[in-house]
Amino acid sequence: MVGEFGGGSNITLRELARRLECAHTSIYNYFATLDTLLDEAAAESIRRMREKLVQQVEGSCSETIINYTQRLFDYIAGHKGEYILLWFEGRLRSGSASHRGLVRPEKLFIASIAALLGTGTDERCVQDAASLLQCYFHGEVSKYVFGAAECGKDEIKERIKRNTLMILESIQCTKKITKRTQH
Numbered sequence: 309m310v311g312e313f314g315g316g317s318n319i320t321l322r323e324l325a326r327r328l329e330c331a332h333t334s335i336y337n338y339f340a341t342l343d344t345l346l347d348e349a350a351a352e353s354i355r356r357m358r359e360k361l362v363q364q365v366e367g368s369c370s371e372t373i374i375n376y377t378q379r380l381f382d383y384i385a386g387h388k389g390e391y392i393l394l395w396f397e398g399r400l401r402s403g404s405a406s407h408r409g410l411v412r413p414e415k416l417f418i419a420s421i422a423a424l425l426g427t428g429t430d431e432r433c434v435q436d437a438a439s440l441l442q443c444y445f446h447g448e449v450s451k452y453v454f455g456a457a458e459c460g461k462d463e464i465k466e467r468i469k470r471n472t473l474m475i476l477e478s479i480q481c482t483k484k485i486t487k488r489t490q491h
Contacts, residue, residue, distance in 0.1 A: 316346040
């Protein structure tokens with residue numbers, strides 16, 4: 309339902325109750341505030357996204373990262389409202405009981421990419437590369453989610469794949485150059 313509203317900021321308890329066919333006061337039996345309800349929705353979104361992305365992939369580091377970004381894009385394309393809720397509305401507040409053990413989506417993305425890149429690479433370089441990939445990916449996905457992309461879903465996925473490979477190749481070249489200059 310978050311997707312139908314374009315994120316959480318456009319949801320009202322009255323509209324939510326109308327769609328659930330209950331009194332808006334009934335929602336307070338389960339959630340103290342609309343913010344609490346949206347925070348719980350964000351936590352559930354992270355859990356579902358993580359579940360979908362945790363699949364192991366055989367192949368090289370590059371193939372694994374490409375597969376990861378493609379699965380993440382597919383998930384987001386099917387859950388645009390959740391993407392807005394998580395990335396743009398910052399619904400994951402620290403201290404909420406339901407969020408213990410959850411990582412903000414961009415940190416989850418960076419940590420996942422860093423883990424895939426990590427073999428034999430300087431930790432700072434891995435974090436920088438993962439951040440670069442995350443920023444690029446987030447930009448492409450944002451254009452798609454908000455209808456600003458100049459092409460369709462399949463073309464965006466192909467562009468993400470092509471440019472992610474280019475970024476990964478640049479990282480590999482940097483690693484080789486760094487190793488040569490250190491000797």
